Amino acid sequence: xxxxxxxxxxxxxxxxxxxxxxxxxxxxxxxxxxxxxxxxxxxxxxxxxxxxxxxxxxxxxxxxxxxxxxxxxxxxxxxxxxxxxxxxxxxxxxxxxxxxxxxxxxxxxxxxxxxxxxxxxxxxxxxxxxxxxxxxxxxxxxxxxxxxxxxxxxxxxxxxxxxxxxxxxxxxxxxxxxxxxxxxxxxxxxxxxxxxxxxxxxxxxxxxxxxxxxxxxxxxxxxxxxxxxxxxxxxxxxxxxxxxxxxxxxxxxxxxxxxxxxxxxxxxxxxxxxxxxxxxxxxxxxxxxxxxxxxxxxxxxxxxxxxxxxxxxxxxxxxxxxxxxxxxxxxxxxxxxxxxxxxxxxxxxxxxxxxxxxxxxxxxxxxxxxxxxxxxxxxxxxxxxxxxxxxxxxxxxxxxxxxxxxxxxxxxxxxxxxxxxxxxxxxxxxxxxxxxxxxxxxxxxxxxxxxxxxxxxxxxxxxxxxxxxxxxxxxxxxxxxxxxxxxxxx
RNA sequence: GGCCCCUUAGCUCAAUUGGCAGAGCAAUUGACUCUUAAUCAAUAGGUUGAUGGUUCGAUUCCAUCAGGGGUCACCA
Numbered sequence: 001x002x003x004x005x006x007x008x009x010x011x012x013x014x015x016x017x018x019x020x021x022x023x024x025x026x027x028x029x030x031x032x033x034x035x036x037x038x039x040x041x042x043x044x045x046x047x048x049x050x051x052x053x054x055x056x057x058x059x060x061x062x063x064x065x066x067x068x069x070x071x072x073x074x075x076x077x078x079x080x081x082x083x084x085x086x087x088x089x090x091x092x093x094x095x096x097x098x099x100x101x102x103x104x105x106x107x108x109x110x111x112x113x114x115x116x117x118x119x120x121x122x123x124x125x126x127x128x129x130x131x132x133x134x135x136x137x138x139x140x141x142x143x144x145x146x147x148x149x150x151x152x153x154x155x156x157x158x159x160x161x162x163x164x165x166x167x168x169x170x171x172x173x174x175x176x177x178x179x180x181x182x183x184x185x186x187x188x189x190x191x192x193x194x195x196x197x198x199x200x201x202x203x204x205x206x207x208x209x210x211x212x213x214x215x216x217x218x219x220x221x222x223x224x225x226x227x228x229x230x231x232x233x234x235x236x237x238x239x240x241x242x243x244x245x246x247x248x249x250x251x252x253x254x255x256x257x258x259x260x261x262x263x264x265x266x267x268x269x270x271x272x273x274x275x276x277x278x279x280x281x282x283x284x285x286x287x288x289x290x291x292x293x294x295x296x297x298x299x300x301x302x303x304x305x306x307x308x309x310x311x312x313x314x315x316x317x318x319x320x321x322x323x324x325x326x327x328x329x330x331x332x333x334x335x336x337x338x339x340x341x342x343x344x345x346x347x348x349x350x351x352x353x354x355x356x357x358x359x360x361x362x363x364x365x366x367x368x369x370x371x372x373x374x375x376x377x378x379x380x381x382x383x384x385x386x387x388x389x390x391x392x393x394x395x396x397x398x399x400x401x402x403x404x405x406x407x408x409x410x411x412x413x414x415x416x417x418x419x420x421x422x423x424x425x426x427x428x429x430x431x432x433x434x435x436x437x438x439x440x441x442x443x444x445x446x447x448x449x450x451x452x453x454x455x456x457x458x459x460x461x462x463x464x465x466x467x468x469x470x471x472x473x474x475x476x477x478x479x480x481x482x483x484x485x486x487x488x489x490x
Numbered sequence: 491g492g493c494c495c496c497u498u499a500g501c502u503c504a505a506u507u508g509g510c511a512g513a514g515c516a517a518u519u520g521a522c523u524c525u526u527a528a529u530c531a532a533u534a535g536g537u538u539g540a541u542g543g544u545u546c547g548a549u550u551c552c553a554u555c556a557g558g559g560g561u562c563a564c565c566a
Contacts (some may be wrong), residue, residue, distance in 0.1 A: 003535070004500065004517060063526075070523035087523060104516070117524050138516050141501040143527050148501085150558050162501090206565070251565040252491085348563090400566085407566045438565080463566070489557065
C-alpha cells in the first residue's frame, strides 16, 4: 500500500542520516541457523554462558517484540528461524537507533553470543547489528501465512518466506532429481541435451507451441518430446543415454498438467521393455530408500504402497475386464463403436479406432489404478514408435506405469525397423486426415537415421513433476512447479 | 472451451429476507530491559474485482466482463 511504502521509505532515509549504508555489498556469516541450532541446542544455559561463543549470521526479520530498551526478533535464513535479543546496554548507540528503524521483512546481519532464554529458546545476544536490505512492503500475516493460491503462485517468493512447507516441497524435488540422476550415472548412462526447438514436432501425440527464427526465417516447434533425437544417438552408438529437461505441450491446464513440464527420457541398447519395467522398479526402490523410508505415501485419504514389484496387467485385458466386452470383441472396431454409442452416448465418438480404445481405457480403467501398476501390450494403432509384440502382431511391447490414477511412465521396446516405422508414420498421417490432430508427422531425417541401422533398444520417459507430486503428497502439479503457468494479470 | 463456486483493509476472515462495512495480524503514536500469535492505550487504513441494471437504499438481487479455484473436455 502507498502509505506503508512511504513510511518505510522515510525509515530508509533516516538510516543514511545515521550514516548507515542502506545497501551494503556483503556480509560474513560464520554459521547457518541450522548449524547454530544443531551445535548448541543441547547445551544448557550455563554451558553457553561459559563458552561465550561469538558468531555472526543473517536473515530476514519475521517478527519483532519490542519492549522499549530491549527487543526480541525472529530471523529467517530461508530455511530455519532463530531468535535474536537486542539490549540497549549491549549495543552501540547507533545500532540501538537502527533497531528502532527496522521493519518486519527487513534483512539484517548480527554478531553476538549464543545464549538460552528463561524459556530455554536458543537465541543470539546481539553485540553488533548490520543493516542489509529494506522491505518496502508488509509481509503476509505471520499466523495464517499466505493462503491465497493465486498470490502464492504469482508471488512465489512470498510463499517461500512465510510458508515453510513450500520450501520442503522444492527441497524434496531437488533431492529426487539428484537421486534419479545419480541412479543413471551409476549405471553408466551419459547425460545429454538435445534440441528444445524442433523443425518437425515429434516423439509424442501432442499439439506443439510454434515459434519463429528470424535469421533463418523458419517456424520452429518447442519440443513435445526428445525421443526422436535420443534415438538418433542410439544409432550413433551411444549405448546408454538420458536427458532430464522440459517438454512443452499446447494443451489445457489441470491438476496433473502444466504446459511446460519436466521429463526424464532414457534409452539403452540391447534391452527390451521387460528390462525397463524391472529398471523402473529399481529406480523407484532407490527413490523410496532416500525419500520415503516407510515405503508408503499418503495420497488424499488413501495410503499407497510404493514397494516393488508392481502389478502388471495387459491393456486389452484390463479394458475387457472392466467393460464386459470380451478381448476379441475389443479388437472389432464396429463392436467398440457400438459399445461407446450405447453406454456413453454423451461422449463424442473418437475419429479413429485407437482413440476409441483410449477412451474406453480412460473411462473404465485409468482412475482406478491407484496402487502402482504396469499396463502392458498397448495396441499398435496407438503406439507408432513401439516394436510389435512377439506374442500378438496387433500389440506392441509397450508399458505405462500408473500410480494414484496418474500416468507416471511410458516405455517400450523401440521400433528399429525403418521400413515398418515409415508405414507407422504413414498410418499416423491417415489418422490425421480422419481428424486426429495429434497424430504424428513423418520425420524423414529420423527415418534416415534408422536406415543406417539401430540395434535393438529399450526406451522410457518418466514425468518428473508427477513423481514429485507422489513423493510430496501434493494434490496439484502447481504445488511442485515453482512458477506454474497462470493467465497474466493486468 | 462447457458447467459449478469464489473475489470485502497489505494478510487471514466477519457482516442479520436489501438498511451507517467490522475484527485479528501488519502499520502509525506512546508505555514497557526475557518476549515468543508479547502486553497495554490511542490512531489511521476501503470506489466491497470491474462495468451496467433493479431499488428510496446494493457487499447482499440481476446481467456482462476480468482473475482464480474445482470439475468435464483437450491432454500423459
